Amino acid sequence: MNKQIATTVFESLSSGIRLDIFRLLVKFGPDGLVAGEIGKKLNVPPTNLSFHLKALVQADLLSVEQEGRFQRFKANIPLMLDIVAYLTEECCCGDTEKCRDYRKAKPQIEKFMPPLKTKKITKTK
Amino acid sequence: MNKQIATTVFESLSSGIRLDIFRLLVKFGPDGLVAGEIGKKLNVPPTNLSFHLKALVQADLLSVEQEGRFQRFKANIPLMLDIVAYLTEECCCGDTEKCRDYRKAKPQIEKFMPPLKTKKITKTK
DNA sequence: TGAATATTTCAAATATTGTTGAATAGTTGT
DNA sequence: ACAACTATTCAACAATATTTGAAATATTCA
Numbered sequence: 001m002n003k004q005i006a007t008t009v010f011e012s013l014s015s016g017i018r019l020d021i022f023r024l025l026v027k028f029g030p031d032g033l034v035a036g037e038i039g040k041k042l043n044v045p046p047t048n049l050s051f052h053l054k055a056l057v058q059a060d061l062l063s064v065e066q067e068g069r070f071q072r073f074k075a076n077i078p079l080m081l082d083i084v085a086y087l088t089e090e091c092c093c094g095d096t097e098k099c100r101d102y103r104k105a106k107p108q109i110e111k112f113m114p115p116l117k118t119k120k121i122t123k124t125k
Numbered sequence: 126m127n128k129q130i131a132t133t134v135f136e137s138l139s140s141g142i143r144l145d146i147f148r149l150l151v152k153f154g155p156d157g158l159v160a161g162e163i164g165k166k167l168n169v170p171p172t173n174l175s176f177h178l179k180a181l182v183q184a185d186l187l188s189v190e191q192e193g194r195f196q197r198f199k200a201n202i203p204l205m206l207d208i209v210a211y212l213t214e215e216c217c218c219g220d221t222e223k224c225r226d227y228r229k230a231k232p233q234i235e236k237f238m239p240p241l242k243t244k245k246i247t248k249t250k
Numbered sequence: 251t252g253a254a255t256a257t258t259t260c261a262a263a264t265a266t267t268g269t270t271g272a273a274t275a276g277t278t279g280t
Numbered sequence: 281a282c283a284a285c286t287a288t289t290c291a292a293c294a295a296t297a298t299t300t301g302a303a304a305t306a307t308t309c310a
Contacts, residue, residue, distance in 0.1 A: 140268080142268095170269085172269080173270075191276095194277040
């Protein structure tokens with residue numbers, strides 16, 4: 001994971017249409033949807049849809065494969081989750097105690113934060 | 126969580142400068158940093174820094190408080206994590222079995238995905 | 251082959267964002 | 281009050297992103 005990849009992913013999800021597309025495809029998981037189905041469900045005209053799908057594929061948030069005359073798209077959820085890890089990987093500079101308090105202050109954080117790795121600063125005093 | 130909040134957050138993190146700012150502040154956890162320190166560390170001129178900090182605060186990714194003549198900024202990590210939950214909350218339409226396979230296909234997904242809630246479609250056949 | 255369907259490419263118009271310097275506002279210490 | 285310091289606002293300009301229709305490409309089916 002690096003800055004270039006991360007900003008491209010965030011840029012991709014910063015458009016309401018692209019966010020709708022991604023969330024719709026998350027729902028359909030491994031089955032995915034073809035472009036026409038997406039356009040019909042979200043009411044986006046084909047030319048514009050193509051523009052946004054291209055952006056999402058280039059960001060690697062979607063994969064695409066040809067299926068006869070259709071294009072089938074699927075969401076790449078793991079990429080999104082890798083990015084969260086990237087955002088939080090140096091949380092509190094690895095200071096276990098400080099980071100525990102930081103999480104405690106905001107309860108919902110426990111659900112998704114990567115487990116503390118207990119590196120360098122394992123024991124404070 | 127809703128679309129408006131989510132796109133604003135993604136928009137905020139789609140700029141390299143703003144991503145750098147957020148990640149820097151994650152490192153400093155509950156201590157945060159004042160604007161001048163951020164600008165010095167990231168080498169961003171004050172006017173431009175102010176522009177980006179404002180965007181991040183408006184997106185609620187940063188909190189800010191006055192400290193004498195300084196402004197101290199802190200990262201709001203839980204918001205970021207709430208958004209991941211929002212993106213994945215209807216994964217595979219709640220079909221437990223399908224979703225399990227979807228996760229299995231991409232190993233790193235286990236680390237951060239919210240636990241399966243086992244709703245409607247608990248038993249297939 | 252020819253008609254119908256699915257999707258993309260291209261170019262033009264519009265809209266939104268990012269950057270910079272000059273001026274402004276608030277805070278501290280003398 | 282004054283000078284030094286921190287940071288923001290404003291206005292101009294530059295750079296990017298989004299939307300649309302018309303034309304092009306590619307596939308299926310009769």
